[in-house]
Amino acid sequence: MANDPPYAGSPLRTHCSTALQLISTVPVKRGLGQHATETLHPEAAADRLRHGANQAVRLSDSRCLASLSPPLRLEIDLHQPRSADLAAFVHGRTVVFDADTMTAAYGVLQLIVALTQTGP
Structure with missing residues (x-):
């Protein structure tokens, strides 16, 4: 479906739904476009x-974390x-990495973010 989240139908759907229930958010700004935001005063x-x-x-003690x-x-x-052009040198537009630990997966995610930053 067009309005379904990207993980709908994937094996991780249950994990993602659980994770979204565990995440607390505190909105302090709202995106108005690629280069503009509406923000609260820093204080x-x-x-x-x-x-x-x-x-x-306080809530974390009462929640069960997914593994x-x-x-x-x-x-x-x-x-x-x-970013897609850089990834095409390796393997199309999709980058795939299998990790043995969450630390390794997060490290690769950080690497991909750093390598795909658009610069001047």
Whole structure:
């Protein structure tokens, strides 16, 4: 479906749904476009973040965390033209990595983010 999240129908749907229930958010800005945002004053944002963090810590004791068993497959579709062009040198527009640990998967994700940053 057009409005379904990208993970709908994937084996991780249950894990993603569980994770979304465990995540606490504290909105402090709203995107208005690629280069514009509407933001709170830094002091107001800091107060909201502090309050939200305290609330999340209190709730964390009562929540059951989901766990994933290795191997963990990280699959990223790159849509920005520059990023997709770089990925095409390796393997199309999708980058896939199998990791034995969440730390390794996160490290590769950070690497991909760093390598695909659009610069001047």
